[in-house]
Amino acid sequence: MADAFIGEIRMFPFGYNPIGWYACNGQRMVLQQYQALYALLGSRFGGDNQTYFNLPNLNGRIPVDAGISSTTGTQYVFAQ
Structure with a gap:
């Protein structure tokens, strides 16, 4: 994961943290x-x-995303 930025937050689909x-x-x-x-x-x-110092605590939080659909060009909000 050499393309990561310091402080970047990503979701991973497994139960452990990558190195x-x-x-x-x-x-x-x-x-x-x-x-x-x-x-x-x-x-x-x-x-x-x-x-x-402490890292943020995102336990119990839901990821939210917003943007513009590349297929329809309309604005959307993902999750809540």
Whole structure:
């Protein structure tokens, strides 16, 4: 998955995280080990701004998408 961006969120159709990916379950990350990710997220989802920060917690959330259909040209909203 070399084409991934730092901080990118993707859904995977299996029950484990691919190498280099972390679940958005609110887990605590060590700031010194993930400085680039911390630079993007900061302590927006929790943390102490000194030694750790948290990932977002998306448990119980439903993905939402909106866009324009490539076949009909009409606007759509997917999920809720």
